[in-house]
Amino acid sequence: MKKIGIFDSGVDTPEEIILAAGFVSCRLFGDPTIEPDKANEHIPPTHCVWTRNLLEQAIKGLDKDIVGIIATHGCDRTNREFDIWLKCINLDFMFFLNSPFKRNKIALKFFIDDMKELISQLEDSFSVKVSSEKIKVAIKLMNKIRSLLMEISEFRSKMVLKGAEFHALVKEVQQIDKNEAIKLLEAKLEELKTKKTTVNKKYKKILLTGSDLDDTEFIEYIENLGFQIVIDDLGIGTKYFWNKVDENKEPIEALAEYHLKKPIHSTKFPSYERYDVIKNLAESYKVDGIINVAHKFCEPVLYDHPYLSKKFKELDIPYLFIETEYNRESYKQLATRFEAFGEIIKRRD
Amino acid sequence: MSKEKKSGIMLNATNKLKNEMGRHFLAIEQAYRDGKPTAWATAGTPVELLYAMDVQAMMPENSATISAALKQSKKFIEIAEDQGYSYDLCSYFKTNVGAVSSKAEMSVGGTRKPTFMLSSDVICDTHVRWFQVQAERLNVPHFTLDIPHVVSNTSNRQREYFKKYIKEQLWELLDFITEVTGHEYNEEKAREVASNSYELGKIWQDVFELRKNVPSPISTRDTFGGLFPLFTMPGLKSPIKLYKRMYKEAKLRVDAGVGALENEEFRLMWEGIPFWYNLKFFSNLERWNAMIVYEPYVYAFSKYTNPNITKDDVLNHPVESMAELVLSFWYIYDLETRVKKFKETIKEWKIDGVLLHNNMSCRPNSCGQYDLKRILMEELDIPSLIITSDMNDPRKLNETQVVNQIESFIEILRQRKKK
Ligand code: SF4
Numbered sequence: 001m002k003k004i005g006i007f008d009s010g011v012d013t014p015e016e017i018i019l020a021a022g023f024v025s026c027r028l029f030g031d032p033t034i035e036p037d038k039a040n041e042h043i044p045p046t047h048c049v050w051t052r053n054l055l056e057q058a059i060k061g062l063d064k065d066i067v068g069i070i071a072t073h074g075c076d077r078t079n080r081e082f083d084i085w086l087k088c089i090n091l092d093f094m095f096f097l098n099s100p101f102k103r104n105k106i107a108l109k110f111f112i113d114d115m116k117e118l119i120s121q122l123e124d125s126f127s128v129k130v131s132s133e134k135i136k137v138a139i140k141l142m143n144k145i146r147s148l149l150m151e152i153s154e155f156r157s158k159m160v161l162k163g164a165e166f167h168a169l170v171k172e173v174q175q176i177d178k179n180e181a182i183k184l185l186e187a188k189l190e191e192l193k194t195k196k197t198t199v200n201k202k203y204k205k206i207l208l209t210g211s212d213l214d215d216t217e218f219i220e221y222i223e224n225l226g227f228q229i230v231i232d233d234l235g236i237g238t239k240y241f242w243n244k245v246d247e248n249k250e251p252i253e254a255l256a257e258y259h260l261k262k263p264i265h266s267t268k269f270p271s272y273e274r275y276d277v278i279k280n281l282a283e284s285y286k287v288d289g290i291i292n293v294a295h296k297f298c299e300p301v302l303y304d305h306p307y308l309s310k311k312f313k314e315l316d317i318p319y320l321f322i323e324t325e326y327n328r329e330s331y332k333q334l335a336t337r338f339e340a341f342g343e344i345i346k347r348r349d
Numbered sequence: 350m351s352k353e354k355k356s357g358i359m360l361n362a363t364n365k366l367k368n369e370m371g372r373h374f375l376a377i378e379q380a381y382r383d384g385k386p387t388a389w390a391t392a393g394t395p396v397e398l399l400y401a402m403d404v405q406a407m408m409p410e411n412s413a414t415i416s417a418a419l420k421q422s423k424k425f426i427e428i429a430e431d432q433g434y435s436y437d438l439c440s441y442f443k444t445n446v447g448a449v450s451s452k453a454e455m456s457v458g459g460t461r462k463p464t465f466m467l468s469s470d471v472i473c474d475t476h477v478r479w480f481q482v483q484a485e486r487l488n489v490p491h492f493t494l495d496i497p498h499v500v501s502n503t504s505n506r507q508r509e510y511f512k513k514y515i516k517e518q519l520w521e522l523l524d525f526i527t528e529v530t531g532h533e534y535n536e537e538k539a540r541e542v543a544s545n546s547y548e549l550g551k552i553w554q555d556v557f558e559l560r561k562n563v564p565s566p567i568s569t570r571d572t573f574g575g576l577f578p579l580f581t582m583p584g585l586k587s588p589i590k591l592y593k594r595m596y597k598e599a600k601l602r603v604d605a606g607v608g609a610l611e612n613e614e615f616r617l618m619w620e621g622i623p624f625w626y627n628l629k630f631f632s633n634l635e636r637w638n639a640m641i642v643y644e645p646y647v648y649a650f651s652k653y654t655n656p657n658i659t660k661d662d663v664l665n666h667p668v669e670s671m672a673e674l675v676l677s678f679w680y681i682y683d684l685e686t687r688v689k690k691f692k693e694t695i696k697e698w699k700i701d702g703v704l705l706h707n708n709m710s711c712r713p714n715s716c717g718q719y720d721l722k723r724i725l726m727e728e729l730d731i732p733s734l735i736i737t738s739d740m741n742d743p744r745k746l747n748e749t750q751v752v753n754q755i756e757s758f759i760e761i762l763r764q765r766k767k768k
């Protein structure tokens with residue numbers, strides 16, 4: 001089946017529209033094992049390491065089933081680099097979705113207009129009809145996925161499911177056929193229901209936030225240092241399934257509303273509201289600490305960090321801020337910082 | 350290669366710039382004394398609407414450049430970094446954070462607590478995040494305009510609903526200002542401000558037109574500083590007089606065949622923000638008989654560059670016309686339009702080479718420069734040099750290295766001229 005690739009610094013792309021157009025929606029993720037040689041010819045060295053990696057893959061050749069790209073506005077990188085994608089990639093369908101920065105009524109109307117434009121361009125380019133009925137079916141499907149993920153997510157705090165394993169699952173769901181995804185999630189849920197606690201109970205319970213971290217090995221690496229990610233504030237995590245789309249509303253409006261009402265991403269305004277989101281999650285899941293990881297040069301996360309740091313200090317929740325390069329070699333250098341953080345938590349016990 | 354110093358001449362009118370900027374700062378002081386509302390605004394926001402609503406505008410970016418020119422920016426930047434703001438974040442932002450938290454005077458780049466703040470993401474995310482930080486710290490209301498991003502394949506149909514979204518937000522902004530200040534929107538006043546702003550922008554464009562002449566009558570000595578009234582006082586009457594004087598004086602030079610540089614050999618274009626802490630760097634180009642004759646960044650603030658927006662539009666629809674204008678701002682053109690505008694400018698201003706500032710602070714502007722460089726070479730046979738540095742953070746300028754780069758670049762231009 002043909003796919004539409006998603007270049008998104010958050011999870012603001014209405015996958016339902018892609019599904020209703022008859023495609024598999026496939027979010028693009030980085031590959032930390034490659035060197036961004038080609039992308040370096042287009043992007044200066046002090047720009048986001050993650051989008052650089054995506055561009056590298058795109059130049060070298062994406063999955064051959066990908067017939068188009070939707071780039072969705074998140075941070076500055078998305079719109080500025082989309083123009084470079086247009087120059088480097090030979091695909092007939094390239095759409096930039098201006099997912100609004102603000103989240104009020106005016107923004108909602110605008111987002112609806114932009115989604116309608118997306119639909120009309122999809123229809124024209126691929127000679128398909130994206131009807132309301134089809135979108136409604138896709139909404140139901142995606143809501144089912146959201147419910148399943150929500151249920152599965154809880155096994156992290158029950159210390160049954162490793163955070164890294166859950167991360168891999170959410171990632172896979174964002175790339176594969178959604179009916180297959182449901183089968184996969186249902187099977188996983190059944191398995192988890194019968195599974196006993198497997199995670200070391202001594203592991204420190206962590207809330208993970210930051211840039212949209214997509215290397216599962218990195219999550220695994222953190223957990224192996226004595227942590228369990230029990231909850232997160234990431235697009236490859238809770239932001240993908242926390243709320244549901246209203247199935248009784250006009251579908252495009254319902255989609256726009258869903259995206260504007262879901263827990264706020266660092267790329268949106270006012271991003272300081274993330275503090276409340278994180279604080280509520282941290283309290284409900286009784287975490288021992290919060291880890292905020294920025295991809296190197298990730299402006300949205302860098303701007304918010306001092307505020308979050310101050311607020312969590314006031315709340316007396318241990319907080320660790322880390323910046324990472326996008327390659328696995330560099331993770332190793334972070335071990336001491338994670339271990340020291342573990343010690344800080346231990347001393348409070 | 351001749352290394353003896355040939356200093357270019359500055360316009361007499363430019364000397365009056367200090368008075369104009371002084372007027373701006375006096376107006377701010379006066380506003381505080383009179384209890385008149387004040388607002389911080391970021392570049393690219395419709396500052397005219399503030400003046401139309403009788404709100405005194407303050408531009409922290411402009412203040413940051415003052416800190417840099419007075420060699421204070423590094424100190425302020427380091428204060429912000431001590432507070433947790435990364436080495437990699439925009440140095441205007443950090444200069445402002447450092448200046449405000451150390452309660453610096455306006456004369457060295459401090460900015461007083463305003464009644465409210467106005468930002469937008471038209472140019473960069475930084476603007477919004479910056480004011481989010483400061484609005485929270487200073488506890489003032491903050492309004493932000495969400496401007497959809499025009500990319501290389503945005504269609505006209507899309508631009509229409511982009512404009513609708515912006516217009517609605519502009520009206521929302523006016524309501525916000527009324528709520529915060531009690532000032533009502535007055536169409537008559539808005540027209541007067543729009544008319545002044547239009548006139549100011551157009552004279553600035555006329556000044557740039559004169560730079561098409563060989564030799565060019567003015568240099569960056571006049572333009573980098575000359576930009577500030579456009580930036581801080583669009584809509585006011587007083588800077589118009591100054592710009593007219595600049596124009597008149599430059600025109601006399603053109604008529605007399607006199608250039609700002611005695612022996613103009615190489616005509617350059619400068620893309621990006623200059624190093625405010627080292628403006629000498631630009632006049633030093635004169636020792637190679639080279640001169641910058643066009644700066645998109647400086648031209649961008651003349652605002653009325655979109656041929657679809659006429660004077661009548663501006664006067665009859667002062668709010669609505671802003672919606673179209675913010676979508677067509679030189680500094681952040683999409684790559685396709687940027688390339689097209691560069692090509693046109695290079696031809697019209699007879700440019701020999703382009704200097705591209707890969708500004709570590711300003712990712713929106715430096716993104717795309719590598720492609721731009723390649724395309725200009727391939728399609729126009731115009732060489733470019735990428736200079737990596739920062740507009741406000743002197744720690745990020747390696748002067749010796751950059752001077753060496755420029756020297757080699759000029760040599761390339763010289764060889765090409767010989768052919
Ligand atoms: S990592 Fe940060 S800078 Fe990079 S795309 Fe994501 S949000 Fe943008």
Ligand code: SF4
Binds near residue numbers: 475711712
């Ligand atoms: S220098 Fe660039 S990033 Fe910084 S405020 Fe200006 S436009 Fe934004």
